[in-house]
Amino acid sequence: MSNYDNFNKSLAQRFIKYAKIDTQSDPASPTCPSTLKQKNLGHELVKELLEIGISDAEMDENGYVYGTIPSNTDKVLPVIFFCSHMDTSPDCSGENVKPIIHDNYQGQDLVLPDDNKIVIRMSDHKDLKHQIGNDIITASGTTLLGADNKAGLAEIMEAAAFLMKNPEVKHGTIKVLFTPDEEIGRGVDKVDLKKLGADFGYTIDGETLGSIEDETFSADGATLTIYGVSTHPGFAKGKMESAIKILAEILDSLPKDTLTPEATHQKEGFIHPVSISGQVEEAEAQFIIRDFTDEKLAQHGAFLEETIRKVLAKYPKSSYKLEIKAQYRNMKQILDQHPKIVQYGIEAIERAGVVAKQQSIRGGTDGSRLSYMGLPCPNIFAGEHAFHSKQEWVSVQDMEKAVQTIINIACIWEEKE
Secondary structure, eight states: OOOOOOTTOHHHHHHHHHHTSOOBOOTTOOSSSSSTTHHHHHHHHHHHHHHTTOTTOEEOTTSOEEEEEOOOSSSOOOOEEEEEEOOBOTTSOOTTOOOEEEOSOOSOOEEOTTOTTOEEOTTTOGGGGGOTTSOEEEOOSSSOOOHHHHHHHHHHHHHHHHHHHOTTSOOOOEEEEEESOGGGTOTTTTOOHHHHOOSEEEEEEEOSTTEEEEEEOEEEEEEEEEEOBOOOGGGOTTTOBOHHHHHHHHHHHSOSSSSSGGGOOTTOOEEEEEEEEEOSSEEEEEEEEEESSHHHHHHHHHHHHHHHHHHHTTOTTOEEEEEEEEEEOOTHHHHTTOHHHHHHHHHHHHHTTOOOEEEEESSOOHHHHHHHTTOOOOEEEOOEESTTSTTOEEEHHHHHHHHHHHHHHHHHHHHHO
């Protein structure tokens, strides 16, 4: 049994150091990583891995960081990996992040000093009710914090340091994987599975204390192109069919009370237009389509096409092209074939003195795609809240429980296999 104790405050210090490094990813960039600055954090992570004794730590040309905690048991065990991502979301600035520790939180409004209009209130953040007496870290009001997913990075690093310093804590071979570009859906595009050399793993990228997520959305992306008829607007009567207006009509014809993010929750899926562009002759919309089963995903795609056809029936000279491409699939389909991975994760959380909450993600993780690449990979809480926003926060005590959970997972696999 392990006894991790953050007595020297190294966990918060690690996290704050990482948070100050700007690692925002860029969906418009074709490179990997999408922003070179992500490698600044990668270099720091490699340096720290080497310092704690992980001698094979390295970052490859694409910005992926790898390292191995060697086995210290005579048992032949599966190889586990722990994974977090280095980039922060393009949705909110990650430049010049100034983390602030609010010691011994007592339920008060947290007014952020660099913009006092940004206030973190318990009434808006329900999980703050469970944080009385804890130490809360926020940004200063003009940026996100980056707890998504630098909390996970710090937790994995702390767990790795503990295991390297405490050889009496028995475990098999453990791999560390830090990825770029997760926030723009490319987190495992160029992962080297041979170099990773693992059988399965756990992403440390979840929200609420105690959560383990073994189910994600299944996801498709759709591109709709409308081909209208352009003529001089002064002589357009009976001739022009504006692709812009046709596209607007299609969007307006989609449901407003169902099948849209604003009106769905829990296990309900949606069709969501995320961008539009175009002229009279040709206009385009990008959609994301989400649900928890492949069957419902296919139904949503068919419904979108049916809606398009109904509108286009009014415009006989115009046409359309709809391309639907798979993005990722619900990892539960894979994890259900390997139940011990989730069972041991739940036990590890409970050994940390926390009630485990098995739940679904209305989104995806690196683990969604890794699961379909042959590496089953549920998601464990990192303690991050209100991510992608200036109100982002994390609790130091929740992070400590995540570190303990990572260590416990390593121990349980050694004990039980």
